[in-house]
Amino acid sequence: MPPLDVLPLAESSNLLAARNQMAWTLGFHIVFACLGVALPATILTANYLGLKRGDGAAMELARRWSKAMAVTFAVGAVSGTLLSFEFGLLWPEFMDRFGAAFGVAFAIEGIFFFLEAIFLAVYIYGWKRLGGWAHFWSGVPMVVTGIGGAFSVVAANAWMNQPQGFTLDAAGKVVDVEPLKVLFNPATGYEVAHMILAAYMVAGFLVASIYAVGMLKGRRDRVHRLGLLIPLTIACLLTPVQLFVGDIAAREIANDQPAKFAAMECIQETGTHQDEVVGGICTEDGPKWGISIPDLDSFLVGWSVDTEVTGLNDIPADEHPPAKTLLHLSFDTMVGIGSGLFLLALWFAWAWWKRRDIPATPWFLRLVSVSGAAAIVALWCGWIVTEVGRQPWIVNGYMRTSEAVTQADGVWFTFALVMSIYAALTAITIGVLRAMSRRWREAGAEEETGLPYAPRSEPAP
């Protein structure tokens, strides 16, 4: 029976290709999605300051950022469309069996995305001919719809982690749905909050890092100063909230997704007094080469060293998440970057409280200039923990990813194609944004003095 020998290999090969394609296209899209969710509030803050205080530099920033957003939103919209196709092209069995439940969240997302695209167009292209405040208010729906859209999409993902609100028939098909239970599943609260905060941190630190680089090069004019201060303030204010939400999320996962938690913390044996191991690799005998803090893991999960934490030994072997070292290090990297950004926020807050200025040392700007990339890495790590940590399931406890994958040929080919297209897109997007900033800088030199309330550039400290 040769087909039996060949088939599993072909199937597992498709699974690997499909998972890779999904992972990379999501990883690409999510950065642009974050900008779509969080840039509007950043832009409107600058726009508000510009209108309220007649601050020409703030107004100029709002105008520039909205032009950059026109590019990033377009890339985000089309890369998001590819994901919609991929649900069917890569995971047809999943959509067939669970589309009726999973789709509920996406149907709602459709409205938010529609409204965001419409008002984004009005705002971006309305700079010259709409009145100041009318223009400002035309942008406010972007903020609301961005958050609403993020809620719906992340609720759909949360449902994959904590599926509920449906009844299956004997064939495993959804025959009844409770939409509210689908939308508000146990993972919705912490996943949605964690993701929206992450979007604001990514957008804030990323924009601030661009101006930090400029200031390090000696550009200390008011546009650069405000360009750093506005996004950095938003991101730094939200970072402690994010640590708090992330802490809750980890505890919830320990309770409701024990396999994911055991893998990301590399806990092999169920028991109390679990050590928290930072770094290292995950082996079947437990973590190796990491820094171990006695009993801390149990304490963090239940505020007592006597808290019992489930280990992988209590989870059937065929339900173990793969790549436990990757999961463990991704989790640690995310927490590490989050904590680092928190320290950066504290430093910024202290300096601001003391002297109403950013810290004088160039080291502060150097750290800010890498904070954007760091925030994106943390974002990716978080999604690796969520998604790889849910494997081998696509719908936790109900459907394996291997059952969901397409039988079609050529997934490795489309994966290779999508990688080359996205590599080119990434390079061009960055190139286009850099060219924009160069043009603004060249044009800005003479414009600057003409702005109504812009004070003179301050000399570099």
Next chain:
Amino acid sequence: MSLPDAAAVVLWVGVTFYAVFGGADFGGGFWDLVAGNAERGERPRATIQRSLTPVWEANHVWLIFCLVVLWTAFPSAFSAVMTTLYFPLTVAAFGIILRGSGFAFRKSIEGLSGRRAAGATFAISSVLTPFFMGTVVGAIAAGNVPAEGNGDAFSSWLQPLPLLTGAIFVAGGAYLAAVFLVGDARRAGEADMERYFSRRSLAAALVAGALAVIGLFVLDSEAGYVHDRLLSEGLPLVILSLLCGAVAFAVLLRGGRRPLRPLAAGAFVAVIWGWGVAQFPYLLPTSLGIDQAAAPDPTLTIVLIVFAVAAVLVLPSLALLYTLSQRDLLESEH
């Protein structure tokens, strides 16, 4: 009307909006592609750019709307289509990425050669995408998508009807775009561009009309069910479409103004609904009915509620966007 039928109507409304507005945006890319070298094509390309810039992203969302309604309300139909027609659908998906990013980059990229490459990417993918979407629709109508999915990857759409439908999609989009651009050029006071797109509307109307007539014959041999219903239950809509198209043609010939756009869109909409009536009560003629494919009632109810909210919130917002755009309150050169 039963819940599944109502959800199918919602799907079809989304398809109609996407076909008219998304189709016209793709058509703009077609005229961009055939506008000639950089010098000759500069002014028509500028008119196309101005007209598309503020609205194409909003128009594009109708596609997402259709996909989401299809997989939520009719998951097994979505899966059957995706597992059978994955080749044209993958090309269309890549085309969407290249079309959108090419268009967005074209005005921001540095240097003439970069701009030209971005423009060519936008224009070529604007033709390929609707063509392959058309092959999908044609393959469904021809009954080449089995209800259980995983139909033949190539022979399902490499047939006369799907390929012809692809051509009709391209020609139809080009026709609508040219008609819309006539109005945009007129508003901008560019009489030569008005004539330019007027001539092209007439040509595209003739091509699209000829393809549609050939389509009826091919339909007869490849998609009997759809053909028969199109010429019985769907006949009033077919006649309406012909009438709208003929009057629009006469208006164009006389160089008239109104009501050119409603007539051209009307010809389009009537034929889309004629098609819908012809396929009824099947999503995949004749193997998967609307009722068989439908999700449980609570899901369909959510889809209808979402549609009602969209009608209250999204349609007026879209109207606002179009009004601002048509009154030149939105600049295309940001």
